[in-house]
Amino acid sequence: MKRFLDVFFVIFAGIFLLIPILVVSVAVKVTSAGPVFYWSDRVGRYNTIFQMPKFRSMLVGTPAVATHLLSNPNTYLTPIGSFLRKSSLDELPQLWSILVGDMSFVGPRPALFNQDDLVALRSSYGVDALVPGLTGWAQVNGRDELPIPEKVALDVQYLQRKNMFFDLRILWLTFVKVVQRDGVSH
Incomplete structure (x- = not known):
């Protein structure tokens, strides 16, 4: 059911966000040299590497x-990099990762490929069995500011409590945090 809802909402969001995605794409291209997208090696479900x-x-x-x-x-940072990060607009291309099944709307944020300490701690608690998310319980409880052990403790709480209503609560809290630009350090 969660996968069905992810696909349904990513298609809806993609249509709704098409114009902002195009505007941000042009803004990135004209304000700095290089590609519009940055493809980062991330750790997915069962510690498989995917491109996000x-x-x-x-x-x-x-x-x-x-x-x-x-x-x-x-x-x-690029000239618009700080704005993209504080507004979370830099995250919009991750709708692609949700569409192809590498990510979900809600789950633990995918670790960078070289965050061995985070990956190992998540694996020791079984968090690696979860599909990573665009947002998660740790993100609405501290985002960039959390030390790794606290982040993993929140990921474990999500693993133990996950259900559709909890996901909806996390999505709502994410919306509030993004609007308030809360928990973004750069």
């Missing part, structure tokens, strides 16, 4: 590490 697209908010050549590990992340 985002609108490019960082300059070409930025190291492929979690943003908080960069010495000065702001120096790597």
